[in-house]
Amino acid sequence: MRTIVIIAAKEIQEGLRNRWVLATTLLLAALALSLTFLGSAPTGNVGAGALDVVVVSLSSLTIFLLPLIALLISHDAVVGEMERGTMTLLLSYPVGRGQVILGKFCGHVLILAFATVIGYGAAAAALATTGASVLAASWYAFASMLGTSVMLGAVFVAVGYLISSLVRDRGTAAGISVGVWLLMVLVFDMALLGVLVVDQGNIVSAPVLEALLFLNPTDLYRMTNLTGFNVSQFSGMAGLAGTATTSVGRAVDGTDRLGRRAARACGRLLRSEGAMILRILCMIVALVLAGCNRDGSDAVMPPPAALNSDAMGVFCGMNVLEHPGPKGQIITASRIDPYWFTSVRDTVAFTLMPDQPRDIRAIYVSDMARAPSWEEPGATNWIDAKKAFFVIESRKQGGMGAAEAVPFGNRAAADAFTAANGGKVVTFADVPSGYVLGSDSAAVDQTGHERPSARTN
Incomplete structure (x- = not known):
């Protein structure tokens, strides 16, 4: 019940x-x-x-x-x-x-x-x-x-x-x-x-x-x-x-x-x-x-929404603020509120899922270079995911205790994080599908070919 x-x-x-x-x-x-x-x-x-x-x-x-x-x-x-x-x-x-x-x-x-x-x-x-x-x-x-x-x-x-x-x-x-x-x-x-x-x-x-x-x-x-x-x-x-x-x-x-x-x-x-x-x-x-007639207004990338206490994770249904580490939000044309994610890993995974929404207008992630701390990633320090640098395979775990793709607004901050916590720096397009989906096969379609276009709409 x-x-x-x-x-x-x-x-x-x-x-x-x-x-x-x-x-x-x-x-x-x-x-x-x-x-x-x-x-x-x-x-x-x-x-x-x-x-x-x-x-x-x-x-x-x-x-x-x-x-x-x-x-x-x-x-x-x-x-x-x-x-x-x-x-x-x-x-x-x-x-x-x-x-x-x-x-x-x-x-x-x-x-x-x-x-x-x-x-x-x-x-x-x-x-x-x-x-x-x-x-x-x-x-x-x-x-x-x-x-x-x-x-x-x-x-x-x-x-x-x-x-x-x-x-x-x-x-x-x-x-x-x-x-x-x-x-x-x-x-x-x-x-x-x-x-x-x-x-x-x-x-x-x-x-x-x-x-x-x-x-x-x-x-x-x-x-x-x-x-x-x-x-x-x-x-x-x-x-x-x-x-x-x-x-x-x-x-x-x-x-x-x-x-x-x-x-x-x-x-x-x-x-x-x-x-x-x-x-x-x-x-x-x-x-x-x-x-x-909405196509004309969709051409401009919408601004990110401020993280608040009403933000609920899409996959877990839990309050995003209850978890440490960087967060993510995806804005679509068919929905007035963004999709919220307790981790950046889930944010990237959302874009790789079969039959994912084709009306994605913006993907934002927390800029950890401007975050107060790992426990408080910030409410307004968002950056376009396609312009961010991601540290993967580090010793830091995300909001749900899984491997995280830690985003930064500049390469120098990402390199400094790598020096302290290990891992390697990649761009949004280079984040391995298997890393965020948990299985290399999850990023492959029924024909056995990787879906490189799943991130864009």
Whole structure:
């Protein structure tokens, strides 16, 4: 259990510092506040309370947005770790595969729950400050909507993990995830509505319709949150389910009524949810275009980050400051925070792993020529690893008690260290692969040739 908690905490710590979590929370909060103040106008017409309409509006938003966010944060949870080589190292520790998956899953669900509760909670708090009269039943419905929203997100996080476990690269996982989202959120309901209109109630009876709706978690969410309100007639498939259940149980002409009501429900769905679909699709296109436009900014080498108490080693999951000796950090284009390493040896090894990240923008190591001491290597004295001089095979051991590649900003300091502690001086490109990976064979690919280009991207 402790292992699962540690892995979940690691995912949460990384996720909360990731731009996606902040963006998701702000996005949900902004949309929720907009629906609260701009979407409560029909309350007087339909006879529903202000919070009831907010619940219906947020439920419709959740159906489209939350599954997409869940798939985005989970589709590379397994295959991404495998491509970076960190999953192999993680499993080399005394942890089971089930513990790793469960820990990562709990971490992602808690991150999604944080964004949902904070984002949607802002809407309820804003509504409370207006002094609007809200019944206790409405607050219960809102709390139920929050809980089921987190559950819906958890289902799609699990779907993302399943996809990530079955594919071999992140690109395929992303494509399948988008396809699953389109199927569950858009295609399934549209196809079902088309079948109802064509069938006219001859084959698809109320029990069959309910069984079909139960196959889709988004429809279960709709029926849970939208069928208990006076405005459920505006809520798409939820209203259709109630219409179908009432119509099929009647006399012979009830089948024709089912078809007519299904057609009217189809029209209402297209009008009420069509705009939402268009906005979500436009948002996806905007995000894709924003990602494509990042190449220009990646040309400039980013500055190093100052070493702080939040820095956790990629391989060991331990606080970097707890270990003596030089440290390392690797900055990539796809991650806002650097990868931290308790030793320079691990830093270089990271660049040599099979399928390592191809978007490395900078590699920094501690300049021990400017370090206060071996026990305190410094927080800001970083140097570009490709410009440093490394002392290998010395008597000094790194942060994890293994052989270290000690970096220096100038050759004179490296020679002085060699005179006192032994070893030899090499450049970054000349650090032997077997020295940092622990085995000469680890630096050789399946064809038997050394991977000289593994360090650069």
